Amino acid sequence: MALIVQKYGGTSVGSIERIQTVAARVKRSRDQGDQVVVVVSAMSGETDRLIGLAREIQERPVPRELDVLLSTGEQVTIALLSMALEAAGCPARSYTGAQVHILTDSAHNKARIRDIDAARVGADLDAGRVVVVAGFQGVDELGNITTLGRGGSDTSAVAIAAALKANECQIYTDVDGVYTTDPRVEPKARKLDRITFEEMLEMASLGSKVLQIRSVEFAGKYRVPLRVLSSFGEGDGTLITFEEDIVEEAKISGIAFSRDEAKLTVLGVPDQPGVAYQILGPIADANIEVDMIIQNIAAQEATTDFTFTVHRNDFPRALEILDQTAAHLGARQVLGDTGIVKISLVGVGMRSHAGIASLMFSTLANEGINIRMISTSEIKISVVVDEKYLELGVRALHAAFGLDGSTSSSSLS
Amino acid sequence: MALIVQKYGGTSVGSIERIQTVAARVKRSRDQGDQVVVVVSAMSGETDRLIGLAREIQERPVPRELDVLLSTGEQVTIALLSMALEAAGCPARSYTGAQVHILTDSAHNKARIRDIDAARVGADLDAGRVVVVAGFQGVDELGNITTLGRGGSDTSAVAIAAALKANECQIYTDVDGVYTTDPRVEPKARKLDRITFEEMLEMASLGSKVLQIRSVEFAGKYRVPLRVLSSFGEGDGTLITFEEDIVEEAKISGIAFSRDEAKLTVLGVPDQPGVAYQILGPIADANIEVDMIIQNIAAQEATTDFTFTVHRNDFPRALEILDQTAAHLGARQVLGDTGIVKISLVGVGMRSHAGIASLMFSTLANEGINIRMISTSEIKISVVVDEKYLELGVRALHAAFGLDGSTSSSSLS
Numbered sequence: 001m002a003l004i005v006q007k008y009g010g011t012s013v014g015s016i017e018r019i020q021t022v023a024a025r026v027k028r029s030r031d032q033g034d035q036v037v038v039v040v041s042a043m044s045g046e047t048d049r050l051i052g053l054a055r056e057i058q059e060r061p062v063p064r065e066l067d068v069l070l071s072t073g074e075q076v077t078i079a080l081l082s083m084a085l086e087a088a089g090c091p092a093r094s095y096t097g098a099q100v101h102i103l104t105d106s107a108h109n110k111a112r113i114r115d116i117d118a119a120r121v122g123a124d125l126d127a128g129r130v131v132v133v134a135g136f137q138g139v140d141e142l143g144n145i146t147t148l149g150r151g152g153s154d155t156s157a158v159a160i161a162a163a164l165k166a167n168e169c170q171i172y173t174d175v176d177g178v179y180t181t182d183p184r185v186e187p188k189a190r191k192l193d194r195i196t197f198e199e200m201l202e203m204a205s206l207g208s209k210v211l212q213i214r215s216v217e218f219a220g221k222y223r224v225p226l227r228v229l230s231s232f233g234e235g236d237g238t239l240i241t242f243e244e245d246i247v248e249e250a251k252i253s254g255i256a257f258s259r260d261e262a263k264l265t266v267l268g269v270p271d272q273p274g275v276a277y278q279i280l281g282p283i284a285d286a287n288i289e290v291d292m293i294i295q296n297i298a299a300q301e302a303t304t305d306f307t308f309t310v311h312r313n314d315f316p317r318a319l320e321i322l323d324q325t326a327a328h329l330g331a332r333q334v335l336g337d338t339g340i341v342k343i344s345l346v347g348v349g350m351r352s353h354a355g356i357a358s359l360m361f362s363t364l365a366n367e368g369i370n371i372r373m374i375s376t377s378e379i380k381i382s383v384v385v386d387e388k389y390l391e392l393g394v395r396a397l398h399a400a401f402g403l404d405g406s407t408s409s410s411s412l413s
Numbered sequence: 414m415a416l417i418v419q420k421y422g423g424t425s426v427g428s429i430e431r432i433q434t435v436a437a438r439v440k441r442s443r444d445q446g447d448q449v450v451v452v453v454s455a456m457s458g459e460t461d462r463l464i465g466l467a468r469e470i471q472e473r474p475v476p477r478e479l480d481v482l483l484s485t486g487e488q489v490t491i492a493l494l495s496m497a498l499e500a501a502g503c504p505a506r507s508y509t510g511a512q513v514h515i516l517t518d519s520a521h522n523k524a525r526i527r528d529i530d531a532a533r534v535g536a537d538l539d540a541g542r543v544v545v546v547a548g549f550q551g552v553d554e555l556g557n558i559t560t561l562g563r564g565g566s567d568t569s570a571v572a573i574a575a576a577l578k579a580n581e582c583q584i585y586t587d588v589d590g591v592y593t594t595d596p597r598v599e600p601k602a603r604k605l606d607r608i609t610f611e612e613m614l615e616m617a618s619l620g621s622k623v624l625q626i627r628s629v630e631f632a633g634k635y636r637v638p639l640r641v642l643s644s645f646g647e648g649d650g651t652l653i654t655f656e657e658d659i660v661e662e663a664k665i666s667g668i669a670f671s672r673d674e675a676k677l678t679v680l681g682v683p684d685q686p687g688v689a690y691q692i693l694g695p696i697a698d699a700n701i702e703v704d705m706i707i708q709n710i711a712a713q714e715a716t717t718d719f720t721f722t723v724h725r726n727d728f729p730r731a732l733e734i735l736d737q738t739a740a741h742l743g744a745r746q747v748l749g750d751t752g753i754v755k756i757s758l759v760g761v762g763m764r765s766h767a768g769i770a771s772l773m774f775s776t777l778a779n780e781g782i783n784i785r786m787i788s789t790s791e792i793k794i795s796v797v798v799d800e801k802y803l804e805l806g807v808r809a810l811h812a813a814f815g816l817d818g819s820t821s822s823s824s825l826s
Contacts, residue, residue, distance in 0.1 A: 016469040050489070056429040057496045065499070068507050069492035072485035076463070079482035083470045086478070094481050098511065099556055143512055 002167040003035045003125070007135065007157035010044035011174050012231035013077050016084075022172075022231065023084035026130055030090060035125045037164065039135040039157040040081055042073025063108035067137070067147045071097065074134035074153070082132045092130040095121070097137035097145070102156065104138035104146045111138060111146035113155065113218075116163035133160060151212035158215045162222035169224050171211060172231035177238035178203065178210055180403040181255040186395050190405030192238050192253060197226075199253045200240045202346040202380045216240065243348055251349035251356060252401040255394055258342045261291065262315035263372070263384065264308055264322055268332025271297070271304040278329060279306055282321050288314040292342070292375040292384065303332070307373065309384065312338055340372060341390045344382040345397065357381055363400040369393050415580040416448045416538070420548065420570035423457035424587050425644035426490050429497075435585075435644065436497035439543055443503060448538045450577065452548045452570040453494055455486025476521035480550075480560045484510065487547035487566070495545050505543040508534070510550035510558070515569065517551035517559045524551060524559035526568065526631075529576035546573060564625035571628045575635035582637050584624060585644035590651035591616065591623055593816040594668040599808050603818030605651050605666060610639075612666045613653045615759040615793045629653065656761055664762035664769060665814040668807055671755045674704065675728035676785070676797065677721055677735055681745025684710070684717040691742060692719055695734050701727040705755070705788040705795065716745070720786065722797065725751055753785060754803045757795040758810065770794055776813040782806050 006026060013019050022038075029036050050069050054061040061069075078094035085092035100121055104111035124131045135153025138146050148155055154171055161169035176191065178200065183189040195203070197220035204213045210228055219226040219240065229237025269275055280290060291309045310318045319336050326334045350356050360381055364371060369392065373384035385393055398404060419439060426432050435451075442449050463482050467474040474482075491507035498505035513534055517524035537544045548566025551559050561568055567584055574582035589604065591613065596602040608616070610633035617626045623641055632639040632653065642650025682688055693703060704722045723731045732749050739747045763769050773794055777784060782805065786797035798806055811817060 016466060020470070053429060053489075053493060054496060057433070057493060058500045061496050062499045065492045065495045065507055068495075068509070069489060072488045075485045075488070076466075076482060079478045080466060080470060082478045082481075083467060083474050086475050087471045094478055096481070096558075099558075145509075145512075 001033050001035060003037070003164060004029060005037045005039060005157050005161040005164070005166045005169045006172060007039040007153060007170065008041070008172045008231055009153065009174075010041040010047070012172055013040055013081065014044035016080070019077070019080050020084050020088075023081060023088050023090070025172075025231070026081075026085060027088050027090040030130055037121060037125070037131045037133060037160060037166070038081065039133050039153055039160060040074060040077045041135050041153040042070075043077055046073040046076070064144060067108050067145050070147050071134070071137040071145050074136050078132045078134045085130055085132070090130055091128060092132055093124050094132045094134075096134045097156070098139040098143070100133055100160075102138035102159070104140055104148070106140040106142070106144065106146065108144075108146055110149040111140070113138060113148070113159045116159055118160075118163045121160075121164065151215075154212040154215035155218055158218045158222070158224055158226065161224045162218070166224065168227055169219065170227045170229060170237075171215075172229060173210060174230065174232065175210055175228070176230035176233050176235050177228055178240075179254065180405075181394055181398055182257070185257070185391050186255075186398045188395075188398060188404040190403060193236070194239050194241055195253055196243050196348050197240055198243070198379050199346050199348055202344065202377075203254055203256050211240075252345050252347035252403065253349075254346050255397055255401075255403070256344045256346055257390060257394055258344075259387070259390065260312045261309045261340050261342050261384065262312045262318075263337040263340050264310065264315075264318055265335040265337075266306045266322060266326050266329075266331045266333070267335065268303040269306055269326075269329055270331075271302055275304065275306065275329070279322070279325055280308065282325055283308075283310070283318055286317060286321055288318050288321075292373055292382065294373055294375075309340075309342070309373070339387045340384050341387050342382050342384050343390070343393050343397070344380050345401070346380050348379050350379050350381070359400060360397065363396050364393060367392055367396050369396075414446050414448060416450075416577060417442060418450045418452060418570050418574040418577065418579045418582045419585060420452040420566060420583065421454070421585045421644055422566065422587075423454040423460070425585055426453055426494065427457035429493070432490070432493050433497050433501075436494060436501050436503070438585075438644070439494075439498060440501050440503040443543055450534060450538070450544045450546060450573060450579070451494065452546050452566055452573060453487060453490045454548050454566040455483075456490055459486040459489065477557060480521050480558050483560050484547070484550040484558050487549050491545045491547045498543055498545070503543055504541060505545055506537050507545045507547075509547045510569070511552040511556070513546055513573075515546075515551035515572070517553055517561070519553040519555070519557065519559065521557075521559055523562040524553070526551060526561070526572045529572055531573075531576045534573075534577065564628075567625040567628035568631055571631045571635070571637055571639065574637045575631070579637065581640055582632065583640045583642060583650075584628075585642060586623060587643065587645065588623055588641070589643035589646050589648050590641055591653075592667065593818075594807055594811055595670070598670070598804050599668075599811045601808075601811060601817040603816060606649070607652050607654055608666055609656050609761050610653055611656070611792050612759050612761055615757065615790075616667055616669050624653075665758050665760040665816065666762075667759050668810055668814075668816070669757045669759055670803060670807055672800070672803065673725045674722045674753055674755050674797065675725045675731075676750040676753050677723065677728075677731055678748040678750075679719045679735060679739050679742075679744045679746070680748065681716045682719055682739075682742055683744075684715055688717065688719065688742070692735070692738055693721070695738055696721075696723070696731055699730060699734055701731050701734075705786055705797065707786055707788075722753075722755070722786070752800045753797050754800050755795050755797050756803070756806050756810065757793050758814070759793050761792050763792050763794070772813060773810060776809050777806060780805055780809050782809075 082092040082094040101117035103115040135156035226240040495505040495507040514530035516528040548569035639653040782802045
């Protein structure tokens with residue numbers, strides 16, 4: 001008998017009919033002899049509806065009260081799913097985050113889980129009940145309701161799985177697993193049976209929005225086997241696991257990309273210690289996250305050129321700040337470019353294998369794609385190229401690194 | 414500085430605009446120097462929407478889970494009202510029933526309050542905050558969410574007022590007080606400045622649906638001064654208080670009536686001990702509440718006629734049960750009548766004053782109204798008459814007992 005934590009997102013519980021479908025699936029797991037804890041999100045659209053009500057009152061709602069408001073979304077779902085399970089003949093009991101003591105810090109709207117009291121849930125499981133827990137929410141030490149921020153239900157599920165020492169944490173979503181790249185860009189993209197936590201982290205942060213990144217970190221830290229699978233179809237999905245469990249020697253697991261990048265460059269900055277800090281400090285102070293950073297000796301003597309990328313939404317503000325900084329530093333010129341994308345190769349095999357970078361660069365060169373920036377990490381190589389080359393670049397790399405599957409798929413929606 | 418508990422019902426918080434209006438009113442009380450605890454219901458329509466969702470799954474939703482579901486309604490309101498108060502510059506903090514430990518028994522959907530932990534609320538009040546508490550809900554000893562049943566927010570407010578030893582519990586509603594009778598029937602109806610708890614209980618149970626009856630009982634038991642007033646208009650409403658505080662010597666406070674009655678009669682029942690029990694036992698077993706009961710010696714020797722009234726909704730089922738009982742007892746005939754109404758005079762002064770009954774009967778006789786049944790209590794006389802005489806009867810009695818006001822009013826909606 002295994003103990004399984006299953007998490008269903010907002011789309012999977014978006015209507016009474018879908019809640020009943022989820023109930024049937026949960027019941028099937030339990031009928032197979034497994035103990036099941038279900039973690040659910042708010043019905044799709046509900047969180048936005050509640051935020052809309054709050055915004056009618058305050059442009060920036062009081063964080064504590066916003067959490068009281070938003071946490072009702074998941075509470076509605078746990079009650080309805082428990083009813084649907086009971087109606088299907090499967091004993092069930094619902095719990096809010098407060099009721100199972102999902103203890104968090106007091107950072108309203110983006111709280112972090114500190115501890116979970118698994119005792120109550122254990123008693124229900126032993127009594128043969130399915131336990132349905134509200135994701136996304138917790139309580140702080142004073143009993144105030146907190147929420148974990150968007151996508152926090154994934155983290156709730158992993159935290160509960162860790163606390164209960166569950167055999168597996170299954171994240172049901174609207175895709176049937178993790179793919180070598182986005183099938184909408186490369187129809188030959190192949191579903192991966194397994195991927196390591198580190199690879200998944202790189203894939204997630206690079207735009208494969210299958211799992212919330214914090215939940216992957218959490219699962220890796222507490223060594224909770226995590227599986228992504230479809231709540232609508234069948235199949236075993238993708239297991240996210242530890243490096244030692246991966247037998248095949250694939251060099252590259254997948255190709256991630258991001259259309260949300262924008263590039264900023266300051267030309268001719270006097271080359272002196274502290275320049276990077278002087279340029280990036282004001283950007284960080286404005287809460288703008290910087291992704292890639294490159295500094296080069298400039299053509300002109302005793303000066304340097306400095307380039308970095310930000311999220312495209314932050315571009316106008318970043319440019320404004322940079323203009324001020326450049327004037328202050330006596331830099332020659334500021335350039336901005338929003339017509340770029342980032343393509344990344346991800347794979348733990350990269351560590352032990354030279355030549356991946358050169359194959360990547362030659363593949364792109366053969367297609368006539370000019371590389372604007374390069375950045376590397378232990379298990380990732382990212383390049384920035386002109387936006388128009390995104391599809392061409394991804395497909396060429398997908399083929400060059402032997403990722404093409406035999407059958408095409410387009411189930412990533 | 415007084416400590417006031419204010420309760421606003423679903424209509425008063427039925428939209429963001431109305432919530433803002435309530436916030437302005439609460440702020441005004443606080444600005445006058447009072448400490449204010451606000452108890453709110455779900456936004457009007459929300460509870461029905463949630464019940465509708467549950468019914469799509471189960472005709473009779475699991476009671477425990479229905480409470481988890483329904484309690485979100487008030488939780489939404491407390492968050493929004495707290496935001497509106499903060500937006501208006503009035504520090505506020507919201508609490509669910511669980512958070513202020515409104516301890517109830519475990520009778521889901523109709524729980525009764527056992528205890529309230531006032532400590533947390535007290536600390537907020539001392540810190541100058543308005544405290545906003547979700548009505549209608551609590552928790553049992555195991556931490557399960559419970560609800561008090563429809564109208565339970567009134568009871569929550571009174572219980573909180575009792576626990577905090579509040580100076581007054583104000584129930585804001587869509588009427589501006591308690592009237593001598595329904596102004597839609599008698600435009601000369603007059604708003605009462607004061608009424609005793611006992612009179613209010615009789616008025617409430619007889620169809621003046623201003624306050625939930627349990628909350629009036631509760632207020633009487635814990636001696637919480639209760640005031641009914643309009644959340645839309647101004648004015649001091651009606652204070653519900655103790656007999657010793659009432660100075661005027663009004664014999665009759667008001668005239669209540671009910672259109673929801675139906676009458677059942679068994680003719681020619683053998684007159685033997687236990688007949689009343691044999692007739693009413695099966696009715697009670699079917700959970701049908703019986704109101705008035707009359708037993709008379711029948712014209713035929715050694716038999717008796719037995720008459721009682723039930724709610725009109727229960728009439729078909731009661732008639733069916735009574736037919737079976739009558740056959741079993743060897744009774745002569747069963748009669749049913751749904752074309753009746755009940756009119757009641759209510760007033761504590763009645764106790765010390767003979768002649769009220771005779772003035773009532775003669776007034777009705779002068780209008781040619783035939784009395785079908787009579788029932789009396791310490792502070793009430795009720796008569797059953799034909800439905801068509803309702804308006805005529807109420808108006809004639811209103812005049813005969815000197816209740817007519819100088820100005821007409823029609824604010825009871």
